[in-house]
Amino acid sequence: MKKRKVLLRAYLLGMLFLLLLWQAAASLVQLPIIPEPCLVFERLGEIFVDKIAVHAAYSLWRIVAGILLAVLVGYPLGIIMGYFRKADRYLAPLVYLTYPVPKIALLPILMLLAGIGELSKIIMIFLIVVFQIVVALRDGIRGIPAETYYPLYSLGAGFRQVFRHILVPATLPNFITAIRVAMATAVSVLFFTETFGTQYGMGYFIMDAWLRVNYLEMYTGIVILSLLGLLLFGLLDILEGRLCRWQMK
Protein backbone atom coordinates (compact mmCIF):
# COMPACT_ATOMS: atom_id res chain seq x y z
CA MET A 1 0.00 0.00 0.00
CA LYS A 2 2.85 2.33 0.97
CA LYS A 3 4.68 1.44 -2.23
CA ARG A 4 1.60 2.33 -4.27
CA LYS A 5 1.33 5.71 -2.57
CA VAL A 6 4.98 6.47 -3.30
CA LEU A 7 4.47 5.49 -6.93
CA LEU A 8 1.33 7.63 -7.26
CA ARG A 9 3.15 10.58 -5.75
CA ALA A 10 6.02 10.15 -8.23
CA TYR A 11 3.58 10.13 -11.15
CA LEU A 12 1.76 13.20 -9.86
CA LEU A 13 5.04 15.05 -9.31
CA GLY A 14 6.12 14.19 -12.85
CA MET A 15 2.87 15.53 -14.28
CA LEU A 16 3.14 18.67 -12.17
CA PHE A 17 6.67 19.26 -13.40
CA LEU A 18 5.62 18.98 -17.05
CA LEU A 19 2.64 21.28 -16.50
CA LEU A 20 4.87 23.88 -14.86
CA LEU A 21 7.29 23.66 -17.76
CA TRP A 22 4.42 24.04 -20.22
CA GLN A 23 2.98 26.99 -18.30
CA ALA A 24 6.41 28.66 -18.21
CA ALA A 25 6.82 28.20 -21.98
CA ALA A 26 3.33 29.59 -22.62
CA SER A 27 3.96 32.63 -20.41
CA LEU A 28 7.30 33.24 -22.07
CA VAL A 29 6.21 32.91 -25.71
CA GLN A 30 2.73 34.50 -25.41
CA LEU A 31 1.60 33.10 -28.76
CA PRO A 32 -1.50 31.02 -29.69
CA ILE A 33 0.81 28.16 -30.83
CA ILE A 34 1.59 27.45 -27.13
CA PRO A 35 -1.65 27.94 -25.19
CA GLU A 36 -1.76 27.82 -21.41
CA PRO A 37 -2.41 24.32 -20.00
CA CYS A 38 -5.50 25.41 -18.04
CA LEU A 39 -7.16 26.56 -21.29
CA VAL A 40 -6.34 23.23 -22.98
CA PHE A 41 -7.74 21.19 -20.10
CA GLU A 42 -10.87 23.35 -20.04
CA ARG A 43 -11.38 22.67 -23.76
CA LEU A 44 -10.63 18.97 -23.22
CA GLY A 45 -13.43 18.75 -20.67
CA GLU A 46 -15.83 20.35 -23.16
CA ILE A 47 -15.08 18.17 -26.19
CA PHE A 48 -13.81 14.85 -24.81
CA VAL A 49 -17.05 12.85 -24.85
CA ASP A 50 -18.48 14.32 -28.08
CA LYS A 51 -15.37 14.66 -30.20
CA ILE A 52 -12.20 13.02 -28.88
CA ALA A 53 -13.35 9.73 -27.28
CA VAL A 54 -14.11 8.05 -30.60
CA HIS A 55 -10.72 9.04 -32.04
CA ALA A 56 -8.93 7.77 -28.91
CA ALA A 57 -10.84 4.48 -29.10
CA TYR A 58 -9.80 4.00 -32.76
CA SER A 59 -6.15 4.69 -31.96
CA LEU A 60 -6.18 2.38 -28.95
CA TRP A 61 -7.71 -0.42 -31.02
CA ARG A 62 -5.07 -0.04 -33.75
CA ILE A 63 -2.20 -0.08 -31.23
CA VAL A 64 -3.55 -3.11 -29.38
CA ALA A 65 -4.31 -5.01 -32.60
CA GLY A 66 -0.89 -4.26 -34.12
CA ILE A 67 0.97 -5.26 -30.97
CA LEU A 68 -1.13 -8.40 -30.45
CA LEU A 69 -0.43 -9.50 -34.00
CA ALA A 70 3.28 -8.82 -33.48
CA VAL A 71 3.26 -10.90 -30.29
CA LEU A 72 1.42 -13.76 -31.99
CA VAL A 73 4.07 -13.95 -34.70
CA GLY A 74 7.15 -12.64 -32.88
CA TYR A 75 6.88 -14.64 -29.66
CA PRO A 76 7.15 -18.13 -31.16
CA LEU A 77 9.71 -16.93 -33.69
CA GLY A 78 11.92 -15.41 -30.98
CA ILE A 79 11.65 -18.55 -28.85
CA ILE A 80 12.56 -20.79 -31.79
CA MET A 81 15.51 -18.61 -32.78
CA GLY A 82 16.79 -18.38 -29.22
CA TYR A 83 16.45 -22.03 -28.29
CA PHE A 84 17.26 -23.81 -31.53
CA ARG A 85 20.66 -22.67 -32.78
CA LYS A 86 20.09 -24.23 -36.19
CA ALA A 87 16.87 -22.29 -36.73
CA ASP A 88 18.64 -19.10 -35.70
CA ARG A 89 21.41 -19.74 -38.21
CA TYR A 90 18.87 -19.62 -41.04
CA LEU A 91 16.41 -17.07 -39.66
CA ALA A 92 18.87 -14.51 -38.28
CA PRO A 93 20.04 -13.31 -41.73
CA LEU A 94 16.40 -12.78 -42.73
CA VAL A 95 15.77 -10.74 -39.59
CA TYR A 96 18.99 -8.74 -39.95
CA LEU A 97 18.20 -7.93 -43.59
CA THR A 98 14.65 -6.81 -42.97
CA TYR A 99 14.89 -5.22 -39.51
CA PRO A 100 16.80 -2.06 -40.57
CA VAL A 101 14.48 -1.30 -43.52
CA PRO A 102 12.45 1.79 -42.56
CA LYS A 103 8.97 0.31 -42.52
CA ILE A 104 7.35 3.68 -43.14
CA ALA A 105 8.95 3.54 -46.60
CA LEU A 106 6.80 0.48 -47.27
CA LEU A 107 3.58 2.33 -46.48
CA PRO A 108 2.69 3.12 -50.13
CA ILE A 109 3.09 -0.54 -51.06
CA LEU A 110 1.15 -1.61 -48.02
CA MET A 111 -1.66 0.79 -48.84
CA LEU A 112 -1.89 -0.57 -52.35
CA LEU A 113 -1.96 -4.17 -51.13
CA ALA A 114 -4.02 -3.86 -47.96
CA GLY A 115 -6.05 -0.76 -48.78
CA ILE A 116 -6.12 2.55 -46.98
CA GLY A 117 -8.38 1.28 -44.20
CA GLU A 118 -7.69 -0.36 -40.86
CA LEU A 119 -5.59 -3.25 -42.12
CA SER A 120 -2.68 -1.24 -43.53
CA LYS A 121 -2.39 0.75 -40.28
CA ILE A 122 -2.37 -2.39 -38.13
CA ILE A 123 0.11 -4.15 -40.41
CA MET A 124 2.41 -1.12 -40.27
CA ILE A 125 2.46 -1.23 -36.45
CA PHE A 126 2.96 -5.00 -36.62
CA LEU A 127 5.93 -4.66 -39.00
CA ILE A 128 7.70 -2.19 -36.76
CA VAL A 129 7.03 -3.96 -33.48
CA VAL A 130 7.52 -7.61 -34.44
CA PHE A 131 11.30 -7.33 -34.89
CA GLN A 132 11.78 -5.82 -31.45
CA ILE A 133 9.91 -8.74 -29.91
CA VAL A 134 11.82 -11.37 -31.91
CA VAL A 135 15.24 -9.95 -31.07
CA ALA A 136 14.44 -9.35 -27.39
CA LEU A 137 13.20 -12.92 -26.92
CA ARG A 138 16.04 -14.52 -28.84
CA ASP A 139 18.67 -12.59 -26.88
CA GLY A 140 16.82 -13.27 -23.64
CA ILE A 141 17.02 -17.01 -24.23
CA ARG A 142 20.66 -16.81 -25.24
CA GLY A 143 21.39 -15.10 -21.93
CA ILE A 144 20.09 -18.05 -19.89
CA PRO A 145 23.10 -19.87 -18.40
CA ALA A 146 23.44 -23.46 -19.65
CA GLU A 147 23.42 -24.73 -16.04
CA THR A 148 19.83 -23.54 -15.64
CA TYR A 149 18.72 -26.31 -17.98
CA TYR A 150 20.77 -29.12 -16.42
CA PRO A 151 18.40 -30.22 -13.64
CA LEU A 152 15.58 -30.41 -16.19
CA TYR A 153 17.57 -32.14 -18.92
CA SER A 154 18.90 -34.74 -16.51
CA LEU A 155 15.29 -35.58 -15.66
CA GLY A 156 14.51 -36.11 -19.34
CA ALA A 157 12.35 -32.98 -19.61
CA GLY A 158 10.94 -32.30 -23.06
CA PHE A 159 10.64 -28.97 -24.87
CA ARG A 160 7.18 -28.33 -23.40
CA GLN A 161 8.51 -28.54 -19.86
CA VAL A 162 11.60 -26.48 -20.66
CA PHE A 163 9.33 -23.90 -22.31
CA ARG A 164 7.03 -23.74 -19.30
CA HIS A 165 9.57 -23.82 -16.50
CA ILE A 166 12.49 -21.92 -18.05
CA LEU A 167 11.92 -20.17 -21.38
CA VAL A 168 8.69 -18.34 -20.56
CA PRO A 169 9.63 -17.03 -17.10
CA ALA A 170 13.25 -16.29 -18.00
CA THR A 171 12.29 -14.19 -21.03
CA LEU A 172 9.32 -12.45 -19.45
CA PRO A 173 11.27 -9.33 -18.33
CA ASN A 174 12.87 -8.99 -21.79
CA PHE A 175 9.51 -9.54 -23.42
CA ILE A 176 7.81 -6.86 -21.34
CA THR A 177 10.67 -4.42 -22.02
CA ALA A 178 10.32 -5.11 -25.75
CA ILE A 179 6.57 -4.41 -25.56
CA ARG A 180 7.30 -1.22 -23.64
CA VAL A 181 9.73 0.02 -26.30
CA ALA A 182 7.40 -1.18 -29.04
CA MET A 183 4.47 0.69 -27.52
CA ALA A 184 6.20 4.05 -27.79
CA THR A 185 7.20 3.27 -31.38
CA ALA A 186 3.65 2.13 -32.14
CA VAL A 187 2.17 5.42 -30.93
CA SER A 188 4.56 7.43 -33.14
CA VAL A 189 3.91 5.26 -36.19
CA LEU A 190 0.20 5.38 -35.57
CA PHE A 191 0.22 9.15 -35.60
CA PHE A 192 1.81 9.11 -39.04
CA THR A 193 -0.50 6.45 -40.53
CA GLU A 194 -3.61 8.15 -39.20
CA THR A 195 -2.91 11.32 -41.12
CA PHE A 196 -4.36 9.84 -44.28
CA GLY A 197 -6.97 7.34 -45.38
CA THR A 198 -9.08 7.74 -42.27
CA GLN A 199 -11.34 10.15 -40.46
CA TYR A 200 -10.79 8.56 -37.09
CA GLY A 201 -7.80 8.32 -34.78
CA MET A 202 -5.76 10.75 -32.74
CA GLY A 203 -3.39 11.37 -35.66
CA TYR A 204 -6.26 12.51 -37.82
CA PHE A 205 -7.75 14.59 -35.00
CA ILE A 206 -4.50 16.46 -34.27
CA MET A 207 -3.68 17.14 -37.94
CA ASP A 208 -7.25 18.24 -38.63
CA ALA A 209 -7.16 20.69 -35.69
CA TRP A 210 -3.80 22.00 -36.85
CA LEU A 211 -5.05 22.61 -40.42
CA ARG A 212 -8.04 24.46 -38.97
CA VAL A 213 -5.57 26.52 -36.90
CA ASN A 214 -7.43 25.36 -33.80
CA TYR A 215 -4.43 25.09 -31.49
CA LEU A 216 -6.49 24.46 -28.37
CA GLU A 217 -8.02 21.31 -29.91
CA MET A 218 -4.66 20.28 -31.32
CA TYR A 219 -3.24 20.37 -27.81
CA THR A 220 -6.17 18.40 -26.39
CA GLY A 221 -5.25 15.68 -28.90
CA ILE A 222 -1.60 15.74 -27.81
CA VAL A 223 -2.65 15.49 -24.17
CA ILE A 224 -4.88 12.51 -24.95
CA LEU A 225 -2.03 10.75 -26.83
CA SER A 226 0.22 11.32 -23.85
CA LEU A 227 -2.42 10.00 -21.42
CA LEU A 228 -2.95 7.00 -23.70
CA GLY A 229 0.76 6.26 -23.42
CA LEU A 230 0.61 6.69 -19.65
CA LEU A 231 -2.30 4.25 -19.45
CA LEU A 232 -0.56 1.61 -21.57
CA PHE A 233 2.80 1.96 -19.78
CA GLY A 234 1.04 1.88 -16.42
CA LEU A 235 -0.77 -1.33 -17.37
CA LEU A 236 2.54 -2.88 -18.42
CA ASP A 237 4.13 -1.89 -15.12
CA ILE A 238 1.27 -3.54 -13.22
CA LEU A 239 1.59 -6.65 -15.39
CA GLU A 240 5.33 -6.79 -14.80
CA GLY A 241 4.83 -6.40 -11.06
CA ARG A 242 2.43 -9.33 -11.05
CA LEU A 243 4.29 -11.66 -13.40
CA CYS A 244 7.91 -10.89 -12.52
CA ARG A 245 7.55 -10.75 -8.76
CA TRP A 246 10.87 -12.53 -8.39
CA GLN A 247 12.65 -9.63 -10.05
CA MET A 248 11.34 -7.12 -7.55
CA LYS A 249 12.90 -9.04 -4.64
Place this chain on the structure above:
Amino acid sequence: MIEVKNLAVAYQRLQQRNIALQDVSLTVPQGTVCAVIGPSGCGKSTLLKAVAGLLHDYSGQVRINGHEFNPQKLRIGFMPQNYGLLPWQTVEDNIKLACRIKDGWSEAKSGKMQELCRKLGLENLLARYPQELSGGQQQRVSLARVFLLEPDILLMDEPFSALDAITREEMQDVFRDLWEEAGITTMLVTHYVEEALYLGQQIALMSANPGTIAEVMENKWQGSREWKTTTEFFVKSQELKEKIKAMGARKR
Protein backbone atom coordinates in the same frame (compact mmCIF):
# COMPACT_ATOMS: atom_id res chain seq x y z
CA MET B 1 24.77 -48.88 -9.46
CA ILE B 2 26.59 -46.60 -11.87
CA GLU B 3 28.88 -48.27 -14.40
CA VAL B 4 31.09 -46.24 -16.68
CA LYS B 5 33.12 -48.21 -19.23
CA ASN B 6 35.82 -46.86 -21.51
CA LEU B 7 34.26 -43.43 -21.61
CA ALA B 8 35.95 -40.94 -23.91
CA VAL B 9 34.91 -37.35 -24.55
CA ALA B 10 36.57 -35.04 -27.04
CA TYR B 11 35.62 -31.59 -28.24
CA GLN B 12 36.71 -29.26 -30.97
CA ARG B 13 38.08 -25.86 -30.06
CA LEU B 14 39.62 -23.48 -32.62
CA GLN B 15 40.37 -26.25 -35.10
CA GLN B 16 42.05 -28.25 -32.36
CA ARG B 17 40.70 -31.51 -31.04
CA ASN B 18 40.90 -31.65 -27.25
CA ILE B 19 40.46 -34.89 -25.37
CA ALA B 20 38.61 -34.19 -22.13
CA LEU B 21 38.22 -37.78 -21.00
CA GLN B 22 39.93 -40.94 -22.17
CA ASP B 23 39.26 -44.52 -21.25
CA VAL B 24 37.40 -43.70 -18.05
CA SER B 25 36.04 -46.76 -16.29
CA LEU B 26 34.42 -46.59 -12.90
CA THR B 27 31.82 -48.58 -10.98
CA VAL B 28 29.89 -47.02 -8.14
CA PRO B 29 28.20 -49.83 -6.18
CA GLN B 30 24.52 -49.58 -5.26
CA GLY B 31 23.84 -47.41 -2.22
CA THR B 32 27.29 -45.90 -1.90
CA VAL B 33 28.85 -42.48 -2.36
CA CYS B 34 31.75 -42.15 -4.77
CA ALA B 35 33.70 -38.91 -4.39
CA VAL B 36 35.50 -37.91 -7.58
CA ILE B 37 38.52 -35.75 -6.97
CA GLY B 38 41.43 -34.48 -9.04
CA PRO B 39 43.33 -31.42 -10.23
CA SER B 40 41.50 -28.55 -11.97
CA GLY B 41 40.59 -29.28 -15.56
CA CYS B 42 40.92 -33.05 -15.25
CA GLY B 43 37.35 -33.58 -16.49
CA LYS B 44 35.51 -34.31 -13.23
CA SER B 45 32.49 -32.26 -14.22
CA THR B 46 32.59 -33.64 -17.77
CA LEU B 47 32.40 -37.16 -16.34
CA LEU B 48 29.42 -36.16 -14.21
CA LYS B 49 27.68 -34.54 -17.17
CA ALA B 50 28.15 -37.68 -19.24
CA VAL B 51 26.59 -39.78 -16.47
CA ALA B 52 23.73 -37.25 -16.12
CA GLY B 53 22.96 -37.50 -19.81
CA LEU B 54 23.91 -33.89 -20.45
CA LEU B 55 26.57 -34.89 -22.98
CA HIS B 56 25.65 -36.80 -26.08
CA ASP B 57 28.90 -36.74 -27.98
CA TYR B 58 30.94 -39.43 -26.27
CA SER B 59 32.11 -42.97 -26.83
CA GLY B 60 32.00 -45.76 -24.29
CA GLN B 61 29.19 -46.90 -22.06
CA VAL B 62 27.21 -45.48 -19.17
CA ARG B 63 24.88 -47.94 -17.46
CA ILE B 64 22.64 -47.21 -14.51
CA ASN B 65 21.37 -50.14 -12.45
CA GLY B 66 22.41 -52.49 -15.26
CA HIS B 67 20.43 -50.68 -17.97
CA GLU B 68 21.46 -48.45 -20.82
CA PHE B 69 21.16 -44.80 -19.88
CA ASN B 70 17.64 -43.47 -20.47
CA PRO B 71 16.66 -40.21 -18.74
CA GLN B 72 12.98 -40.80 -19.55
CA LYS B 73 12.87 -44.00 -17.52
CA LEU B 74 15.42 -43.11 -14.86
CA ARG B 75 15.15 -40.72 -11.97
CA ILE B 76 18.34 -38.72 -11.87
CA GLY B 77 18.91 -36.16 -9.17
CA PHE B 78 21.39 -33.59 -10.43
CA MET B 79 22.82 -30.84 -8.26
CA PRO B 80 24.95 -28.37 -10.19
CA GLN B 81 27.54 -26.12 -8.61
CA ASN B 82 25.20 -23.12 -8.53
CA TYR B 83 22.43 -25.23 -6.89
CA GLY B 84 20.27 -25.23 -10.04
CA LEU B 85 17.44 -23.24 -8.51
CA LEU B 86 15.16 -21.30 -10.81
CA PRO B 87 15.14 -17.65 -9.68
CA TRP B 88 11.56 -17.12 -10.88
CA GLN B 89 10.14 -19.91 -8.76
CA THR B 90 9.52 -19.75 -5.04
CA VAL B 91 11.33 -22.12 -2.71
CA GLU B 92 8.22 -24.31 -2.62
CA ASP B 93 7.98 -24.52 -6.41
CA ASN B 94 11.72 -25.13 -6.72
CA ILE B 95 11.46 -28.07 -4.31
CA LYS B 96 8.49 -29.51 -6.21
CA LEU B 97 10.05 -28.94 -9.64
CA ALA B 98 11.85 -32.28 -10.09
CA CYS B 99 8.76 -34.26 -9.04
CA ARG B 100 6.53 -32.14 -11.26
CA ILE B 101 8.71 -32.87 -14.26
CA LYS B 102 9.13 -36.54 -13.55
CA ASP B 103 5.64 -37.64 -12.64
CA GLY B 104 3.56 -34.56 -11.91
CA TRP B 105 2.86 -33.26 -8.43
CA SER B 106 0.55 -35.30 -6.27
CA GLU B 107 -0.65 -34.48 -2.80
CA ALA B 108 0.77 -37.80 -1.62
CA LYS B 109 4.19 -36.17 -1.74
CA SER B 110 3.16 -33.28 0.49
CA GLY B 111 3.85 -35.24 3.67
CA LYS B 112 7.37 -36.16 2.59
CA MET B 113 7.99 -32.60 1.48
CA GLN B 114 6.88 -31.22 4.84
CA GLU B 115 9.13 -33.67 6.63
CA LEU B 116 12.12 -32.76 4.45
CA CYS B 117 11.49 -29.04 4.91
CA ARG B 118 11.30 -29.53 8.68
CA LYS B 119 14.59 -31.43 8.71
CA LEU B 120 16.26 -28.81 6.56
CA GLY B 121 14.73 -25.84 8.38
CA LEU B 122 12.92 -24.57 5.31
CA GLU B 123 9.35 -24.42 6.63
CA ASN B 124 9.32 -20.64 6.95
CA LEU B 125 11.09 -19.96 3.68
CA LEU B 126 8.69 -21.64 1.26
CA ALA B 127 7.18 -18.41 -0.10
CA ARG B 128 10.55 -16.77 -0.68
CA TYR B 129 12.58 -16.63 -3.89
CA PRO B 130 16.10 -18.15 -4.09
CA GLN B 131 17.78 -14.75 -4.36
CA GLU B 132 16.35 -13.87 -0.94
CA LEU B 133 18.19 -16.79 0.65
CA SER B 134 21.76 -17.26 1.84
CA GLY B 135 24.07 -19.72 0.05
CA GLY B 136 23.51 -22.33 2.76
CA GLN B 137 19.73 -21.97 2.54
CA GLN B 138 19.83 -22.28 -1.26
CA GLN B 139 21.88 -25.43 -0.84
CA ARG B 140 19.24 -26.83 1.52
CA VAL B 141 16.50 -26.11 -1.05
CA SER B 142 18.53 -27.93 -3.68
CA LEU B 143 19.00 -30.90 -1.35
CA ALA B 144 15.27 -30.94 -0.56
CA ARG B 145 14.51 -31.01 -4.28
CA VAL B 146 16.72 -34.00 -5.08
CA PHE B 147 15.82 -36.02 -1.98
CA LEU B 148 12.10 -35.42 -2.53
CA LEU B 149 12.49 -36.90 -6.00
CA GLU B 150 13.81 -40.15 -4.50
CA PRO B 151 16.18 -40.58 -7.40
CA ASP B 152 17.81 -43.78 -8.67
CA ILE B 153 21.13 -42.00 -8.63
CA LEU B 154 22.32 -38.67 -7.29
CA LEU B 155 24.94 -36.61 -9.09
CA MET B 156 26.51 -33.64 -7.35
CA ASP B 157 28.89 -31.24 -9.05
CA GLU B 158 30.96 -29.45 -6.40
CA PRO B 159 27.77 -28.79 -4.46
CA PHE B 160 29.36 -27.16 -1.42
CA SER B 161 32.20 -25.26 -3.09
CA ALA B 162 30.51 -21.85 -3.06
CA LEU B 163 29.91 -21.95 0.69
CA ASP B 164 32.11 -20.62 3.46
CA ALA B 165 34.07 -23.18 5.48
CA ILE B 166 31.66 -23.36 8.44
CA THR B 167 28.51 -23.59 6.30
CA ARG B 168 30.22 -26.13 4.06
CA GLU B 169 30.91 -28.46 6.98
CA GLU B 170 27.38 -27.95 8.26
CA MET B 171 25.95 -28.80 4.83
CA GLN B 172 28.14 -31.87 4.56
CA ASP B 173 26.55 -33.12 7.79
CA VAL B 174 23.06 -32.26 6.53
CA PHE B 175 23.74 -34.19 3.32
CA ARG B 176 25.24 -37.13 5.22
CA ASP B 177 22.14 -37.41 7.47
CA LEU B 178 19.75 -37.31 4.52
CA TRP B 179 21.86 -39.73 2.53
CA GLU B 180 22.05 -42.24 5.39
CA GLU B 181 18.26 -42.43 5.46
CA ALA B 182 17.82 -42.66 1.69
CA GLY B 183 20.96 -44.64 0.73
CA ILE B 184 20.99 -43.28 -2.82
CA THR B 185 23.86 -44.25 -5.13
CA THR B 186 25.76 -40.99 -5.38
CA MET B 187 28.58 -39.57 -7.45
CA LEU B 188 30.02 -36.45 -5.85
CA VAL B 189 32.52 -34.28 -7.67
CA THR B 190 34.57 -32.15 -5.32
CA HIS B 191 37.89 -30.37 -5.14
CA TYR B 192 37.99 -30.53 -1.34
CA VAL B 193 40.02 -33.52 -0.20
CA GLU B 194 38.48 -33.41 3.29
CA GLU B 195 35.00 -33.48 1.77
CA ALA B 196 35.90 -36.52 -0.33
CA LEU B 197 37.31 -38.31 2.72
CA TYR B 198 34.31 -37.48 4.87
CA LEU B 199 31.54 -38.26 2.40
CA GLY B 200 32.89 -40.86 -0.03
CA GLN B 201 32.97 -44.59 0.63
CA GLN B 202 34.89 -44.74 -2.56
CA ILE B 203 37.30 -42.05 -3.72
CA ALA B 204 38.08 -41.89 -7.42
CA LEU B 205 41.21 -39.91 -8.09
CA MET B 206 41.41 -38.43 -11.57
CA SER B 207 44.49 -37.35 -13.43
CA ALA B 208 44.50 -34.72 -16.12
CA ASN B 209 45.47 -34.32 -19.75
CA PRO B 210 43.68 -36.41 -20.82
CA GLY B 211 41.31 -36.91 -17.90
CA THR B 212 41.15 -40.45 -16.67
CA ILE B 213 40.71 -42.40 -13.43
CA ALA B 214 44.15 -42.84 -11.91
CA GLU B 215 43.18 -44.63 -8.73
CA VAL B 216 40.10 -45.78 -6.85
CA MET B 217 40.38 -46.00 -3.08
CA GLU B 218 38.03 -47.53 -0.57
CA ASN B 219 37.28 -45.38 2.46
CA LYS B 220 35.88 -47.35 5.37
CA TRP B 221 35.64 -44.26 7.56
CA GLN B 222 33.03 -42.52 5.43
CA GLY B 223 30.56 -40.45 7.41
CA SER B 224 32.37 -40.70 10.71
CA ARG B 225 32.44 -37.32 12.44
CA GLU B 226 34.96 -38.63 14.96
CA TRP B 227 37.40 -39.59 12.23
CA LYS B 228 37.46 -36.02 10.96
CA THR B 229 39.26 -34.93 14.12
CA THR B 230 41.92 -37.67 14.13
CA THR B 231 45.55 -37.42 13.06
CA GLU B 232 44.93 -40.25 10.61
CA PHE B 233 42.35 -38.15 8.79
CA PHE B 234 44.82 -35.30 8.58
CA VAL B 235 47.62 -37.57 7.31
CA LYS B 236 45.30 -39.18 4.76
CA SER B 237 44.14 -35.81 3.45
CA GLN B 238 47.74 -34.61 3.14
CA GLU B 239 48.64 -37.76 1.20
CA LEU B 240 45.75 -37.20 -1.16
CA LYS B 241 46.64 -33.54 -1.64
CA GLU B 242 50.23 -34.53 -2.52
CA LYS B 243 48.94 -37.01 -5.09
CA ILE B 244 46.67 -34.38 -6.66
CA LYS B 245 49.50 -31.84 -6.72
CA ALA B 246 51.78 -34.35 -8.42
CA MET B 247 49.11 -35.01 -11.04
CA GLY B 248 48.64 -31.30 -11.62
CA ALA B 249 52.40 -30.85 -12.02
CA ARG B 250 52.55 -33.74 -14.48
CA LYS B 251 49.79 -32.04 -16.46
CA ARG B 252 51.92 -28.91 -16.88
